[in-house]
Amino acid sequence: MRKSVLLLFCIAACAECLAGGIKAGPWITEAREGSLTVMWTSDKPGMAYVELADSTRIWDTFAGRRIFRSLHRVHVSGIEPGAVLSYRVCGIELEDDTNARDPKFGASYEGPWHSVRTFSSKAPECRFSVFNDIHMRTGKYSALASQVDSATTDFIFLNGDIVSAGNYVTDSLVRYEIDPLGSLPAGIPVLFARGNHEGRGNGVQNVAEVFPNGDPAPFYYSFRQGPAAFVVLDAGETGRKRSVRYSGKEVYEDYLNEQIEWLKKAVREPSFRRAPVQVCIIHVPMIDHEDQTDFHTQRWLNKHIVPILNKAGIDLMIGADLHEFMYCEPGSMGNDFPIIVNDDARRLECVCSKKHVSLKTYNADGELEFEKEL
Numbered sequence: 001m002r003k004s005v006l007l008l009f010c011i012a013a014c015a016e017c018l019a020g021g022i023k024a025g026p027w028i029t030e031a032r033e034g035s036l037t038v039m040w041t042s043d044k045p046g047m048a049y050v051e052l053a054d055s056t057r058i059w060d061t062f063a064g065r066r067i068f069r070s071l072h073r074v075h076v077s078g079i080e081p082g083a084v085l086s087y088r089v090c091g092i093e094l095e096d097d098t099n100a101r102d103p104k105f106g107a108s109y110e111g112p113w114h115s116v117r118t119f120s121s122k123a124p125e126c127r128f129s130v131f132n133d134i135h136m137r138t139g140k141y142s143a144l145a146s147q148v149d150s151a152t153t154d155f156i157f158l159n160g161d162i163v164s165a166g167n168y169v170t171d172s173l174v175r176y177e178i179d180p181l182g183s184l185p186a187g188i189p190v191l192f193a194r195g196n197h198e199g200r201g202n203g204v205q206n207v208a209e210v211f212p213n214g215d216p217a218p219f220y221y222s223f224r225q226g227p228a229a230f231v232v233l234d235a236g237e238t239g240r241k242r243s244v245r246y247s248g249k250e251v252y253e254d255y256l257n258e259q260i261e262w263l264k265k266a267v268r269e270p271s272f273r274r275a276p277v278q279v280c281i282i283h284v285p286m287i288d289h290e291d292q293t294d295f296h297t298q299r300w301l302n303k304h305i306v307p308i309l310n311k312a313g314i315d316l317m318i319g320a321d322l323h324e325f326m327y328c329e330p331g332s333m334g335n336d337f338p339i340i341v342n343d344d345a346r347r348l349e350c351v352c353s354k355k356h357v358s359l360k361t362y363n364a365d366g367e368l369e370f371e372k373e374l
Contacts, residue, residue: 021109023070024174026089027185029192030212031155032223033119035077036189037212040089041070041174046105048072048091053113057090068094068103071170071209082120088113114186119154121271123226126352127152132159132195132283132320133344134176141180143364144347153188154225156181158211159320159342160195160283168203173210194219194234195283196321220259222266228352229275231266231314233259233305235284238297238321253300260305267312276354278314285319285326285341288333302333310336316357316374318342318350325361325370338374346370 025040038050047066049059060072072091079085093106129148134141141162148156162177177192178185192211198204208218219234236252266272286301286309309317319341326341333339342348346361346369357374 022089022091022111024171024179025185026111026114027178027181028116028187028189030075030214031119031189031191033081033121033225034079035075036079036085036116036118038072038074038076038087038089039210039212040072040111041171042072042091042093042109043070044093044106045070046091046094048074048089050074050076050087051090051110052076053086068097073209073212079118081118082123084115084117086113086115116187116189117154119189119223119225121224121226121275123154124353126154126226126228126277126350128155128157128225128350129153130157130159130281130318130320130342130348130350131162132342133161133323134180135161135164135197135344136176138176138180140345140364142182144362145181145184147347147362147366148184148188150184150187155189155191156184157281157318158190158192159281159318160193161197161320161344162195163198165197165200167201168198168206170206170209173206177210191223191232192219193232193281193283196236196238199234199236217258217262220262222269222272224271224275226352227276227354228279229272229277230279230281231263231272233263233280233282235282235297235301238284238295252297256300256304260308263305263308267308267314273312277316277352277357278312279350279352280309280314280317282317283320285321285339286317286335287319287326287328287339287341302335306334310334316340316350316359318348327370327372338372340372 023041023043027039028036030037045068049057051057058074059066060074089111092108095104095106097103198207213221222231236255284297286306287298288302314337317339322341323344325343328339330336330338346363349360351358359372361370363369
Protein backbone atom coordinates (compact mmCIF):
# COMPACT_ATOMS: atom_id res chain seq x y z
CA MET A 1 0.00 0.00 0.00
CA ARG A 2 2.76 2.37 0.96
CA LYS A 3 4.56 1.55 -2.32
CA SER A 4 1.40 2.33 -4.31
CA VAL A 5 0.96 5.66 -2.53
CA LEU A 6 4.63 6.49 -3.14
CA LEU A 7 4.32 5.57 -6.81
CA LEU A 8 1.25 7.76 -7.25
CA PHE A 9 3.03 10.61 -5.48
CA CYS A 10 6.05 10.29 -7.81
CA ILE A 11 3.82 10.23 -10.91
CA ALA A 12 1.94 13.30 -9.73
CA ALA A 13 5.18 15.09 -8.90
CA CYS A 14 6.66 14.32 -12.35
CA ALA A 15 3.46 15.52 -14.05
CA GLU A 16 3.64 18.76 -12.09
CA CYS A 17 7.30 19.24 -13.10
CA LEU A 18 6.47 18.75 -16.79
CA ALA A 19 3.37 20.98 -16.72
CA GLY A 20 5.34 24.21 -16.64
CA GLY A 21 8.30 23.04 -18.70
CA ILE A 22 9.34 23.09 -22.33
CA LYS A 23 6.47 22.46 -24.70
CA ALA A 24 8.31 22.45 -28.05
CA GLY A 25 11.84 23.03 -29.20
CA PRO A 26 14.36 24.39 -28.93
CA TRP A 27 15.04 25.25 -32.54
CA ILE A 28 17.84 27.39 -33.95
CA THR A 29 17.01 30.02 -36.56
CA GLU A 30 18.16 33.46 -37.78
CA ALA A 31 21.67 32.01 -38.15
CA ARG A 32 24.42 34.32 -39.33
CA GLU A 33 28.19 34.36 -39.04
CA GLY A 34 28.82 34.81 -35.32
CA SER A 35 25.19 34.88 -34.17
CA LEU A 36 21.98 32.86 -34.00
CA THR A 37 18.57 32.83 -32.35
CA VAL A 38 17.27 30.13 -30.00
CA MET A 39 13.49 29.59 -30.00
CA TRP A 40 11.18 27.40 -27.91
CA THR A 41 7.71 27.32 -26.41
CA SER A 42 6.73 26.65 -22.80
CA ASP A 43 3.58 25.19 -21.29
CA LYS A 44 3.04 28.34 -19.23
CA PRO A 45 3.98 31.97 -19.85
CA GLY A 46 6.98 33.21 -17.94
CA MET A 47 10.47 34.65 -18.07
CA ALA A 48 13.02 32.63 -20.02
CA TYR A 49 16.72 32.58 -20.78
CA VAL A 50 19.44 30.64 -22.57
CA GLU A 51 22.28 29.39 -20.42
CA LEU A 52 25.70 28.89 -22.00
CA ALA A 53 28.40 26.46 -20.94
CA ASP A 54 30.24 29.20 -19.00
CA SER A 55 27.04 29.86 -16.97
CA THR A 56 26.22 33.06 -18.88
CA ARG A 57 22.48 33.75 -18.95
CA ILE A 58 20.94 35.58 -21.90
CA TRP A 59 17.35 36.56 -21.15
CA ASP A 60 14.37 36.85 -23.47
CA THR A 61 13.90 40.63 -23.43
CA PHE A 62 12.14 43.47 -25.19
CA ALA A 63 13.47 47.03 -25.00
CA GLY A 64 15.49 46.29 -21.89
CA ARG A 65 12.77 44.37 -20.05
CA ARG A 66 12.46 40.67 -19.35
CA ILE A 67 9.08 39.74 -20.75
CA PHE A 68 6.44 37.13 -19.95
CA ARG A 69 5.33 34.91 -22.83
CA SER A 70 5.14 31.31 -24.03
CA LEU A 71 7.01 31.65 -27.34
CA HIS A 72 10.57 32.47 -26.34
CA ARG A 73 13.22 34.07 -28.52
CA VAL A 74 16.80 34.66 -27.39
CA HIS A 75 19.38 36.11 -29.78
CA VAL A 76 22.96 35.05 -29.04
CA SER A 77 25.67 37.19 -30.66
CA GLY A 78 29.41 37.66 -30.39
CA ILE A 79 30.10 33.97 -31.07
CA GLU A 80 33.34 32.96 -32.78
CA PRO A 81 32.49 32.02 -36.40
CA GLY A 82 32.56 28.26 -36.83
CA ALA A 83 32.64 27.62 -33.09
CA VAL A 84 30.47 25.04 -31.34
CA LEU A 85 28.05 26.69 -28.93
CA SER A 86 26.77 24.64 -25.97
CA TYR A 87 23.50 25.87 -24.53
CA ARG A 88 20.29 24.96 -22.75
CA VAL A 89 16.95 26.73 -22.46
CA CYS A 90 15.55 27.61 -19.06
CA GLY A 91 12.63 29.51 -17.62
CA ILE A 92 10.55 30.58 -14.65
CA GLU A 93 6.78 30.24 -14.71
CA LEU A 94 4.59 33.27 -14.17
CA GLU A 95 1.79 32.56 -11.69
CA ASP A 96 0.16 35.99 -11.38
CA ASP A 97 0.98 39.39 -12.84
CA THR A 98 -2.17 41.29 -11.91
CA ASN A 99 0.05 43.49 -9.74
CA ALA A 100 2.56 44.90 -12.20
CA ARG A 101 4.90 45.94 -9.38
CA ASP A 102 4.90 42.53 -7.71
CA PRO A 103 4.40 39.61 -10.14
CA LYS A 104 4.28 36.14 -8.61
CA PHE A 105 6.48 33.39 -10.00
CA GLY A 106 6.20 29.64 -9.67
CA ALA A 107 8.37 26.69 -10.67
CA SER A 108 11.49 26.92 -12.83
CA TYR A 109 12.74 24.54 -15.50
CA GLU A 110 16.07 23.71 -17.11
CA GLY A 111 16.25 21.88 -20.44
CA PRO A 112 18.90 19.41 -21.58
CA TRP A 113 22.18 20.63 -23.04
CA HIS A 114 22.51 21.00 -26.81
CA SER A 115 25.28 22.12 -29.15
CA VAL A 116 25.23 23.94 -32.47
CA ARG A 117 28.02 25.05 -34.79
CA THR A 118 27.85 28.67 -35.90
CA PHE A 119 28.18 29.78 -39.51
CA SER A 120 31.58 30.76 -40.87
CA SER A 121 32.53 32.16 -44.26
CA LYS A 122 35.86 30.33 -43.93
CA ALA A 123 34.28 26.87 -43.79
CA PRO A 124 35.54 24.73 -46.72
CA GLU A 125 32.05 23.72 -47.87
CA CYS A 126 28.35 24.34 -47.25
CA ARG A 127 25.96 21.38 -46.98
CA PHE A 128 22.21 21.77 -46.52
CA SER A 129 18.89 20.01 -47.09
CA VAL A 130 15.72 21.57 -48.53
CA PHE A 131 12.10 20.61 -47.82
CA ASN A 132 9.05 22.24 -49.38
CA ASP A 133 5.32 21.84 -50.08
CA ILE A 134 4.80 19.39 -47.21
CA HIS A 135 1.30 20.79 -46.50
CA MET A 136 1.10 19.27 -43.01
CA ARG A 137 1.82 15.69 -44.13
CA THR A 138 3.92 15.08 -41.03
CA GLY A 139 4.60 11.39 -41.72
CA LYS A 140 6.32 12.06 -45.02
CA TYR A 141 8.04 15.13 -43.55
CA SER A 142 9.50 13.07 -40.69
CA ALA A 143 10.60 10.31 -43.07
CA LEU A 144 12.50 12.81 -45.24
CA ALA A 145 13.98 14.55 -42.19
CA SER A 146 15.23 11.29 -40.73
CA GLN A 147 17.72 11.10 -43.62
CA VAL A 148 19.54 14.27 -42.57
CA ASP A 149 23.03 13.68 -41.17
CA SER A 150 23.26 16.04 -38.21
CA ALA A 151 27.05 15.72 -38.08
CA THR A 152 27.66 17.07 -41.59
CA THR A 153 24.64 19.30 -42.31
CA ASP A 154 25.08 23.05 -41.84
CA PHE A 155 21.40 23.97 -41.97
CA ILE A 156 17.93 22.87 -43.01
CA PHE A 157 15.98 25.09 -45.37
CA LEU A 158 12.17 25.09 -45.44
CA ASN A 159 11.23 26.51 -48.83
CA GLY A 160 7.59 27.27 -48.13
CA ASP A 161 4.17 25.64 -47.90
CA ILE A 162 5.11 23.43 -44.98
CA VAL A 163 1.62 24.28 -43.73
CA SER A 164 -1.53 24.95 -45.74
CA ALA A 165 -3.72 28.02 -45.86
CA GLY A 166 -5.56 28.74 -42.63
CA ASN A 167 -5.49 30.78 -39.46
CA TYR A 168 -1.91 30.67 -38.25
CA VAL A 169 -1.69 29.88 -34.54
CA THR A 170 1.82 29.68 -33.12
CA ASP A 171 1.38 26.22 -31.55
CA SER A 172 0.06 24.80 -34.83
CA LEU A 173 2.89 26.34 -36.84
CA VAL A 174 5.43 24.78 -34.48
CA ARG A 175 3.60 21.44 -34.52
CA TYR A 176 3.70 21.17 -38.33
CA GLU A 177 6.89 23.02 -39.25
CA ILE A 178 9.30 22.23 -36.38
CA ASP A 179 8.18 19.14 -34.47
CA PRO A 180 8.41 16.66 -37.40
CA LEU A 181 12.13 17.46 -37.64
CA GLY A 182 12.64 15.71 -34.28
CA SER A 183 15.82 16.64 -32.43
CA LEU A 184 17.54 18.15 -35.50
CA PRO A 185 16.51 21.81 -34.99
CA ALA A 186 18.22 21.97 -31.58
CA GLY A 187 21.60 21.46 -33.22
CA ILE A 188 21.11 22.54 -36.86
CA PRO A 189 19.75 25.97 -37.85
CA VAL A 190 16.36 25.93 -39.60
CA LEU A 191 15.97 28.72 -42.16
CA PHE A 192 12.78 29.58 -43.98
CA ALA A 193 11.27 31.09 -47.12
CA ARG A 194 7.57 31.89 -47.05
CA GLY A 195 5.35 29.95 -49.42
CA ASN A 196 2.14 31.27 -50.93
CA HIS A 197 0.08 29.16 -48.51
CA GLU A 198 1.87 30.73 -45.56
CA GLY A 199 0.78 34.08 -46.93
CA ARG A 200 -2.93 33.27 -46.71
CA GLY A 201 -5.28 33.30 -43.76
CA ASN A 202 -5.21 35.26 -40.53
CA GLY A 203 -2.26 35.61 -38.19
CA VAL A 204 0.31 35.61 -40.98
CA GLN A 205 2.57 37.65 -38.69
CA ASN A 206 2.84 34.60 -36.44
CA VAL A 207 4.84 32.85 -39.20
CA ALA A 208 7.48 35.56 -38.80
CA GLU A 209 7.41 35.05 -35.03
CA VAL A 210 8.36 31.39 -35.48
CA PHE A 211 11.04 32.21 -38.09
CA PRO A 212 12.38 35.69 -37.26
CA ASN A 213 14.93 37.25 -39.57
CA GLY A 214 15.11 40.85 -38.43
CA ASP A 215 15.80 43.59 -40.94
CA PRO A 216 14.98 44.43 -43.64
CA ALA A 217 11.96 42.13 -43.52
CA PRO A 218 11.27 38.67 -42.07
CA PHE A 219 10.80 36.90 -45.40
CA TYR A 220 13.64 38.25 -47.55
CA TYR A 221 17.22 38.31 -46.37
CA SER A 222 20.77 37.21 -47.13
CA PHE A 223 23.33 35.05 -45.34
CA ARG A 224 26.65 33.32 -45.89
CA GLN A 225 27.95 29.89 -44.92
CA GLY A 226 31.34 28.73 -46.10
CA PRO A 227 31.91 29.39 -49.82
CA ALA A 228 28.17 29.94 -50.49
CA ALA A 229 26.25 33.21 -50.24
CA PHE A 230 22.45 33.22 -50.34
CA VAL A 231 19.67 35.65 -51.11
CA VAL A 232 16.19 34.55 -50.03
CA LEU A 233 13.13 36.15 -51.61
CA ASP A 234 9.36 36.04 -51.01
CA ALA A 235 7.12 35.96 -54.09
CA GLY A 236 3.82 36.25 -52.22
CA GLU A 237 0.97 34.73 -54.22
CA THR A 238 1.19 32.66 -57.41
CA GLY A 239 -1.68 33.79 -59.65
CA ARG A 240 -3.25 37.13 -60.48
CA LYS A 241 -6.67 36.11 -59.15
CA ARG A 242 -5.22 34.76 -55.92
CA SER A 243 -3.18 37.93 -55.40
CA VAL A 244 -6.35 40.01 -55.57
CA ARG A 245 -8.24 37.63 -53.29
CA TYR A 246 -5.63 37.44 -50.54
CA SER A 247 -3.90 40.78 -50.66
CA GLY A 248 -5.78 43.29 -52.74
CA LYS A 249 -4.97 44.41 -56.25
CA GLU A 250 -1.28 44.99 -56.96
CA VAL A 251 -0.20 44.83 -53.31
CA TYR A 252 2.10 41.89 -53.91
CA GLU A 253 3.72 43.68 -56.84
CA ASP A 254 4.46 46.62 -54.55
CA TYR A 255 6.02 44.13 -52.12
CA LEU A 256 8.09 42.55 -54.89
CA ASN A 257 9.27 45.95 -56.11
CA GLU A 258 10.41 46.64 -52.54
CA GLN A 259 12.44 43.43 -52.67
CA ILE A 260 13.92 44.33 -56.04
CA GLU A 261 15.39 47.53 -54.61
CA TRP A 262 16.80 45.54 -51.69
CA LEU A 263 18.15 42.81 -54.00
CA LYS A 264 20.08 45.27 -56.18
CA LYS A 265 22.03 46.31 -53.07
CA ALA A 266 22.31 42.84 -51.51
CA VAL A 267 24.07 41.29 -54.53
CA ARG A 268 26.64 44.10 -54.43
CA GLU A 269 27.57 43.48 -50.79
CA PRO A 270 31.17 42.21 -50.53
CA SER A 271 30.19 39.10 -48.57
CA PHE A 272 27.88 38.09 -51.43
CA ARG A 273 29.81 39.40 -54.42
CA ARG A 274 33.08 37.75 -53.38
CA ALA A 275 31.55 34.37 -52.49
CA PRO A 276 32.69 31.52 -54.78
CA VAL A 277 29.10 30.24 -54.97
CA GLN A 278 25.97 32.43 -55.11
CA VAL A 279 22.49 30.98 -54.63
CA CYS A 280 18.96 32.42 -54.78
CA ILE A 281 16.20 30.58 -52.89
CA ILE A 282 12.53 31.37 -53.40
CA HIS A 283 9.34 29.34 -53.06
CA VAL A 284 7.83 30.44 -56.38
CA PRO A 285 10.34 29.63 -59.15
CA MET A 286 11.20 32.30 -61.70
CA ILE A 287 10.11 30.32 -64.76
CA ASP A 288 8.42 31.37 -67.96
CA HIS A 289 5.14 29.65 -68.80
CA GLU A 290 2.36 29.92 -71.37
CA ASP A 291 -0.33 30.21 -68.67
CA GLN A 292 -0.40 33.92 -67.84
CA THR A 293 -3.07 33.57 -65.11
CA ASP A 294 -2.08 30.73 -62.76
CA PHE A 295 1.59 31.34 -63.56
CA HIS A 296 1.33 35.13 -63.39
CA THR A 297 3.88 35.51 -60.59
CA GLN A 298 6.38 33.08 -62.09
CA ARG A 299 6.37 35.05 -65.34
CA TRP A 300 6.58 38.37 -63.48
CA LEU A 301 9.62 37.15 -61.54
CA ASN A 302 11.23 35.84 -64.72
CA LYS A 303 10.81 39.21 -66.41
CA HIS A 304 11.76 41.52 -63.53
CA ILE A 305 14.19 39.65 -61.27
CA VAL A 306 16.06 37.12 -63.43
CA PRO A 307 17.96 39.94 -65.26
CA ILE A 308 19.20 41.24 -61.89
CA LEU A 309 20.39 37.77 -60.90
CA ASN A 310 22.00 37.28 -64.32
CA LYS A 311 23.95 40.50 -63.90
CA ALA A 312 25.02 39.45 -60.42
CA GLY A 313 26.33 36.17 -61.84
CA ILE A 314 24.53 33.81 -59.48
CA ASP A 315 25.22 30.10 -59.87
CA LEU A 316 21.92 28.47 -58.89
CA MET A 317 18.25 29.13 -58.12
CA ILE A 318 16.26 26.77 -55.89
CA GLY A 319 12.46 26.88 -56.22
CA ALA A 320 9.39 24.93 -55.12
CA ASP A 321 5.60 25.44 -55.41
CA LEU A 322 4.85 23.27 -58.46
CA HIS A 323 4.60 19.92 -56.64
CA GLU A 324 6.71 18.42 -59.40
CA PHE A 325 10.42 18.14 -60.05
CA MET A 326 11.99 20.36 -62.70
CA TYR A 327 15.53 21.15 -63.76
CA CYS A 328 15.95 24.09 -66.14
CA GLU A 329 19.27 24.40 -67.92
CA PRO A 330 20.87 27.85 -68.25
CA GLY A 331 19.51 29.75 -71.25
CA SER A 332 16.22 27.86 -71.41
CA MET A 333 14.12 30.86 -70.27
CA GLY A 334 16.37 33.90 -70.13
CA ASN A 335 18.34 32.49 -67.20
CA ASP A 336 22.14 32.41 -67.16
CA PHE A 337 22.03 29.95 -64.24
CA PRO A 338 20.34 26.58 -63.65
CA ILE A 339 16.97 26.49 -61.87
CA ILE A 340 16.06 23.44 -59.82
CA VAL A 341 12.48 23.06 -58.61
CA ASN A 342 12.16 20.52 -55.83
CA ASP A 343 8.87 18.62 -55.60
CA ASP A 344 6.74 17.89 -52.55
CA ALA A 345 7.98 14.32 -52.00
CA ARG A 346 11.75 14.71 -52.08
CA ARG A 347 14.59 16.03 -49.99
CA LEU A 348 17.03 18.15 -51.94
CA GLU A 349 20.60 17.93 -50.68
CA CYS A 350 23.05 20.55 -51.84
CA VAL A 351 26.81 20.64 -51.22
CA CYS A 352 28.73 23.77 -52.23
CA SER A 353 32.51 23.97 -52.38
CA LYS A 354 34.75 26.59 -53.98
CA LYS A 355 34.96 24.57 -57.19
CA HIS A 356 31.59 22.88 -57.66
CA VAL A 357 27.99 22.43 -56.51
CA SER A 358 26.49 18.98 -56.03
CA LEU A 359 22.71 18.49 -56.20
CA LYS A 360 20.92 15.28 -55.16
CA THR A 361 17.28 14.49 -54.43
CA TYR A 362 16.03 11.58 -52.32
CA ASN A 363 12.53 10.16 -51.89
CA ALA A 364 10.95 9.26 -48.54
CA ASP A 365 12.60 5.81 -48.69
CA GLY A 366 16.04 7.40 -49.00
CA GLU A 367 16.47 6.41 -52.64
CA LEU A 368 18.51 8.71 -54.87
CA GLU A 369 16.30 10.03 -57.70
CA PHE A 370 18.34 12.85 -59.24
CA GLU A 371 21.99 13.84 -59.26
CA LYS A 372 23.73 16.77 -60.90
CA GLU A 373 27.21 18.31 -60.61
CA LEU A 374 27.55 21.99 -61.53
